[in-house]
Amino acid sequence: MGKYLERAETVVKRIEELSSITEEQGCITRTYGTKAFLEGRNKVYDWMVAAGLETSFDNIGNVRGKLLSDTLNAKTFVIGSHIDTVVNAGKFDGPLGVLMGLDILEQLIQSKAKLPFHIELIAFSDEEGVRFHTTYLGSKVVAGSFESITLDRKDANGIALKEVIAENGGDYLLLEKDKIEDWLGYFEIHIEQGPVLYERNIPVAVVTAIAGQRRAEITFIGVAGHAGTVPMDMRQDALATAADFIIETEKFALLKKDKLVATTGKLEVVQSASNVIPGKVICSLDLRSADLEVLNIAYEKIKAICDEAAEKRKVLVEWNLVQQTTPTLCDEKLTNQLKDSIGKSGYPIIELVSGAGHDGVPISAVSPITMLFVRCFKGISHNPLENAETVDIAAAIEVGEGFINMVLSNKL
Numbered sequence: 001m002g003k004y005l006e007r008a009e010t011v012v013k014r015i016e017e018l019s020s021i022t023e024e025q026g027c028i029t030r031t032y033g034t035k036a037f038l039e040g041r042n043k044v045y046d047w048m049v050a051a052g053l054e055t056s057f058d059n060i061g062n063v064r065g066k067l068l069s070d071t072l073n074a075k076t077f078v079i080g081s082h083i084d085t086v087v088n089a090g091k092f093d094g095p096l097g098v099l100m101g102l103d104i105l106e107q108l109i110q111s112k113a114k115l116p117f118h119i120e121l122i123a124f125s126d127e128e129g130v131r132f133h134t135t136y137l138g139s140k141v142v143a144g145s146f147e148s149i150t151l152d153r154k155d156a157n158g159i160a161l162k163e164v165i166a167e168n169g170g171d172y173l174l175l176e177k178d179k180i181e182d183w184l185g186y187f188e189i190h191i192e193q194g195p196v197l198y199e200r201n202i203p204v205a206v207v208t209a210i211a212g213q214r215r216a217e218i219t220f221i222g223v224a225g226h227a228g229t230v231p232m233d234m235r236q237d238a239l240a241t242a243a244d245f246i247i248e249t250e251k252f253a254l255l256k257k258d259k260l261v262a263t264t265g266k267l268e269v270v271q272s273a274s275n276v277i278p279g280k281v282i283c284s285l286d287l288r289s290a291d292l293e294v295l296n297i298a299y300e301k302i303k304a305i306c307d308e309a310a311e312k313r314k315v316l317v318e319w320n321l322v323q324q325t326t327p328t329l330c331d332e333k334l335t336n337q338l339k340d341s342i343g344k345s346g347y348p349i350i351e352l353v354s355g356a357g358h359d360g361v362p363i364s365a366v367s368p369i370t371m372l373f374v375r376c377f378k379g380i381s382h383n384p385l386e387n388a389e390t391v392d393i394a395a396a397i398e399v400g401e402g403f404i405n406m407v408l409s410n411k412l
Contacts, residue, residue, distance in 0.1 A: 007107075008394035011099045018043060018083070018099075019091040027088040027384060032126035032137065033061070033164035040083055044098065044123045051106045053121065058178040059170035060141040061125035067105055069115040075184035076118040077407065078367070079104070080359060082127035082138065090386020092376065097189040098123045100393065104401050116408065117184050124359050131155045131164075133217070133284075134323055139359035143366050144179035183367035185334055185407065186360055189400055190371060191388050193356045195379030203395035205350035206338050207371035210364075212295045212327035213357055216285040218245070218306060219318040224271070224279030236314050239269055239278035244309040246283065249302050260289045260298050261355060290327045290353045328361050331368030337410070338370050341402035347395060356381075372400060 021043065023029040023036040030037045044063045048055040053065030063083070068074075081097025101121045108119070124138030132153045140146040151162040151172055162172045192198075197205055222238035246264045253262035263286040270280040287302065289295040303319060310317040339349050352373055360369040374396045377387040 004394035004398045005390065007103050007397055008390045011096070011103055011393055011397070012390055014047065014099045014102075015091050015095055018095050028085055028091060029087050029089060030083070030085045031087070031128070031131045032084050033131065033168055037061075037084060037125075038168060041123065041125070044083055047099075047102060048121065051102060052109045053105065057169065058141065059165065059172065059174050060138055060146070060178065061165070061168050061170060062138045062142065062178075063123040063125075065102070065105070065121040067108065067115065067119040067121075069118050071116055073182075074115075074117045075182040076120050076180055077184045078120050078122055078142075078180070078186045078363070079188070079404075080120075080122035080124055080139070080186065081188050081190060082124040082359060084124075084126045084128050084130070086128050086130055086382050088384060090381060090383055092191045092386050092388045093193065093381050094124075094127060094190075096191055096374065096388060096393070100189045100397055100400060101187075103397060104404055107401065108404070113408065119404075120180070127357075127359050129323075132161050133215075135215075135357060136359060136362045137161075140362045141175050141178050142180050143362045144176070145362050145365060146175055180366075183363075185331070186363045186367045186369040187334070187400075187403070188358060188360055188369070188371045189396055190358060190373060191376040191381060191386070192352070192373040192379060193354075193376065193381035194352070196352060197350065197373065197375035198378055200350070202348055202350055203375050203392040204342060204347055204399055205352045205373040206330075206335055206342060207354050207373055208330055208335065208351045209290050210328040210330075210354045210358055210361055210371075211288045211290040211356075212292055213323065213325045214285070214287040214295065214299050214321065215323040216287075217320045217322050218242075218283050218285060219320075220245075220281045220283075220310060221316040221318070222279050222281075222313070223277070225277040227275040227277055230277060235277055237277050238281040238315055241309050241313045241315045241317075242267065242281045242283050244312070245306050248305045248309065249285070252298070252301060252305060256294065256298065259291050259294045260287070262287050262298070262302065288355055288357075290355075292327050295327070325357065325361050328364045328369070330360075330364075330370050334368050334370035334407075337406045338372060338399070338403050341399050341406060345395065345398045345402060347399070370403075372396060372403070
């Protein structure tokens with residue numbers, strides 16, 4: 001464990017260094033395309049170059065470090081995670097997987113191992129989807145599933161995605177050329193973002209599936225009015241309607257709590273004032289389940305809840321499905337190899353379903369995928385309290401390196 005602890009300390013040092021790069025002081029925020037994001041990706045680029053990887057930025061802004069094989073017509077095995085963050089984030093969500101992947105490749109380079117296939121480390125540019133409210137921008141590009149309609153999406157300041165790509169040195173007309181054609185497999189290391197490993201005091205787990213997701217943007221349009229003159233029973237209050245919808249959605253999800261989660265994480269009262277009845281409100285819905293049937297039924301039910309709330313208060317509603325993904329199964333063969341590495345490293349084999357989305361979702365359409373979870377403090381994530389202990393990172397390095405060596409030996 002000693003050598004892995006030393007390597008884990010280097011990973012943590014790099015995570016701390018990256019976390020100091022932020023859009024706003026006092027918290028960690030690096031959303032796609034911002035000055036802080038660009039500074040952070042440049043630092044990751046420099047680390048990849050120093051390690052000896054053939055390193056570049058692609059047009060969407062991913063940092064890509066390649067370790068090339070001499071084998072004719074070799075395929076590509078990808079290790080990846082993301083380096084963007086949510087607002088007021090933790091340090092480990094995303095960067096941990098990138099920097100642990102970098103550590104593993106540094107050891108391969110030092111060992112001068114002969115590779116039967118290419119290995120590419122990718123620091124994805126936008127997994128969280130904060131700025132343009134659509135996730136997996138970076139991984140969709142390399143998977144060849146990027147939707148061109150997304151280019152016209154605008155951020156809160158009215159700046160289109162295609163403008164940001166150009167400002168950051170990319171060419172949105174060339175995104176198609178950045179996809180990987182010859183996938184062999186995909187591996188991601190990530191903090192659990194849940195409490196299971198913490199409660200059971202176990203450092204790592206294998207992921208068997210990733211929950212499917214529906215994201216919607218809902219606009220309630222009522223009638224703005226004077227707070228002092230419009231009687232309570234004659235109002236068309238958009239905010240009260242949104243509140244009804246949110247509460248009823250929560251009640252419904254609680255009835256299905258073993259198979260479903262539903263969240264309203266964003267609420268905007270347009271042209272709000274303390275003495276004005278809200279006339280327009282925009283809110284979000286994030287719905288997730290590992291069971292596709294449950295997800296589909298719940299989505300339609302919650303949409304009906306929305307319509308009922310609007311009808312009750314005589315408010316108009318606009319429902320916009322922003323994103324949808326189906327539940328994703330991890331590859332059986334790769335997952336079994338990952339289990340073998342966990343067992344050989346002396347840890348219990350724990351299988352978990354990820355409720356959080358990951359870049360493996362779009363990649364699963366073109367490649368076998370597998371994931372390793374690392375214990376995090378109380379399962380807290382998307383929060384400054386997010387933390388992974390160095391000893392757990394060391395365990396994950398041992399398991400991850402053992403897994404990559406198995407893949408190299410078996411040649412898939």
